[in-house]
Amino acid sequence: MSDTKYIDANGQQVKLLTPDGGRQLNFSPNLAMYFKVAADEVNNSFDLFEIRVGYLEGPPVHFHDHQDETFHILEGELTLKVADELVTAKPGDFVLIPRGVVHAYGNLKEGSTARAVVNVAPGGFYKYMEELTQYMSTAKPPDPAKLNEISAKHGQIFRGPPLAVAMGLRGMGR
Numbered sequence: 001m002s003d004t005k006y007i008d009a010n011g012q013q014v015k016l017l018t019p020d021g022g023r024q025l026n027f028s029p030n031l032a033m034y035f036k037v038a039a040d041e042v043n044n045s046f047d048l049f050e051i052r053v054g055y056l057e058g059p060p061v062h063f064h065d066h067q068d069e070t071f072h073i074l075e076g077e078l079t080l081k082v083a084d085e086l087v088t089a090k091p092g093d094f095v096l097i098p099r100g101v102v103h104a105y106g107n108l109k110e111g112s113t114a115r116a117v118v119n120v121a122p123g124g125f126y127k128y129m130e131e132l133t134q135y136m137s138t139a140k141p142p143d144p145a146k147l148n149e150i151s152a153k154h155g156q157i158f159r160g161p162p163l164a165v166a167m168g169l170r171g172m173g174r
Contacts, residue, residue: 015041022049023126030054030113039123046121053078053114056162056170060107061160062151064099067120071095071105076114080105081163089116106163130155 003021006015015037023035030089035049053076061081071078073089080087080095089095097103107114132150136142151158164170 004127007104023130025126025129027059027129027136028057029131031057031059033118033129035126035129038126040126044123046119046122047125048117050074050118051114051116051118053105053107053116055107055110055112056164058104058162058164060158060162061102061145061166062156062158064120065155065157066099067122067125067155068098068099069103071097071118072117074115074117076107076112077109078105078114078116079163080110081166099114102159102161104163104166106167108164108167124154128156 005016007016017036020034021036023038025035026031031054032052033049034052035047037046037048039045039047046125058078071080071089071094073091073093073095073132075091078089080089080097083102087095100169128151131154132147133148135146139146148158160166161172165172
C-alpha cells in the first residue's frame with residue numbers, strides 16, 4: 001500500500017494514510033512532523049499532524065496569536081512548559097493550549113522518542129512549518145531576525161529558547 005489511498009465517497013475524497021504517510025517536515029534531525037491533514041484540504045479549518053520528538057528536542061518557547069493547539073500523547077513523555085509551570089504528559093493524556101498562551105514542549109526522557117497527535121486550529125500551521133523548515137535547511141546558520149520574521153508573518157511568536165536549552169540540558173547549537 002502506498003502512503004496515501006483515496007476513496008471516492010459520494011463525490012468526495014476520503015483519505016487513508018499509513019503510519020508514516022502524510023507530508024513530512026523535519027524541524028530538526030530528531031523532531032519530525034507528519035502532516036496527515038493540511039489546512040488547504042479542509043477549507044483552512046485545521047492542521048493535524050503527528051510529531052516524533054527525540055531526546056532533548058522541542059521547539060522554542062512560543063505562542064500562537066490566532067490558533068489553538070492540542071496534543072494527544074501516543075508514546076513516550078512530553079514535558080510541557082505552560083506559562084511558568086512544567087507538566088509531564090504521558091500516553092493517553094490530552095492537552096489543550098488556547099491561543100495566546102506561552103508554551104513549549106520537549107522530550108526529557110533519555111533513550112526515548114515521544115509521539116503525539118497535534119491539532120492546530122484554525123489552519124495555516126503547515127504553511128508556516130513548510131516555510132520555516134525550508135529556510136532552516138538552506139541558511140547555515142539561520143538568522144534569528146529572519147526566523148522571527150517568518151514566524152511573526154504566520155502568527156507564531158517566539159519567547160525563548162527550546163525547553164532543554166532553557167533548563168541547561170543542552171546548548172543552542174545542537
